[in-house]
Amino acid sequence: MRSQDYDRLYLSPPHLGRHELNYVHKAIEDNWVAPAGPNITGFEADICAAAGVAHCVALSSGTAAIHLGLILLGVGPGDEVLCPSFTFVATANPIVYLGATPVFLDSEPDTWNLCPVRLREAILDRISKGRKPKVLILVHLYGMPTKLTELLAIAQEFDIPVLEDAAEALGARFNNQPLGSFGRVGVFSFNGNKILTTSGGGALVTNDAALAQQARFLATQAKDDAPYYQHSQVGYNYRLSNILAGIGRGQMELLDERVKRRREIFAWYREHLAGLPGLTVALHPEPAGSRANRWLTTILLDPQESAATPETLRLHLETRNIESRPLWKPLHLQPLFAAAPMYGGAVCADLFARGLCLPSGTAMGDNELRRVKEALAETL
Incomplete structure (x- = not known):
């Protein structure tokens, strides 16, 4: 045949459920079709509850969330960022956006995620070259928790902040704690092929109120607090729309x-x-x-x-x-x-x-x- x-x-x-249209229709009826509105607030609250974190910023993609997360953690031109090699390119592209260099590490065979032995080896070698890595990106590949106990201990030992790429891991847990809540910054994706989708979208999560506030600021073109459009630093158009957040609210009911x-x-x-x-x-x-x-x-x-x-x-x-x-x-x-x-x-x-x-x-x-x-x- x-x-x-x-x-x-x-x-x-994508697999839509029962209530996505209700949220979308309500947004249209109330004329909340701009990148602001009650669906965004509700969607962010739903993500916080599911991920066990205090703050969430809904964004246009998981890639945007990684980009902002790296900025929040201080990555800039000339820095190096530790990153697993076995992952989607979106994990590493934002490193290059910022003029930094990815330092790739092999997997271990148990979970296919970043190898703790290679992590220590890389950190010691980069430090010996005068190149202490700025950030460690952890990925939970295909929704399988990485070896967080070992990896977080190494990151803490060398005082390297962790960005947790949980784009593929919404709803997964490690030691009964939701993935995405272990790093200083966590990232989710709501791309069309993920377990839950907003058509296209992502989220940055954190327990640090100052980081969340800065992420919102940067994601809305970094507009200064002034009665006119004043900008003192580079910003981005990264906020999720209220319409797409409505799809996300219906999806989150089904996690x-x-x-x-x-x-x-x-x-x-x-x-x-x-x-x-x-x-x-x-x-x-x-x-x-x-x-x-x-x-x-x-x-x-x-x-x-x-x-x-x-x-x-x-x-x-x-x-x-x-x-x-x-x-x-x-x-x-x-x-x-x-x-x-x-x-x-x-x-x-x-x-x-x-x-x-x-x-x-x-x-x-x-x-x-x-x-x-x-x-x-x-x-x-």
């Missing part, structure tokens, strides 16, 4: 339900793909007291047991109109960052070479999951 004979099965499409369903999809794949040769449903079990949100279910292929590669699987899934995606290509292998320092690299390069993300949208039912299994079995 041809791919067009099947309905398209997307990797992680627990959406995380539960992603975890059920992960469990289904793990059970029903177990017999396929050369394939392992990743990631590893969660540490005690922790909960991944299983944003995307991922698989690894063993070249010793199967001749299939992630690309042959991806192409075959496309013939069944099923979208899949390779794991993130490590940033130290990207032409954009060819000159950036890198510590390690073998772990994340191997994961990229052997891994694939499977459709994980919360609206999927068992029939759609069986379609994915059958297509994988046809190749394996």
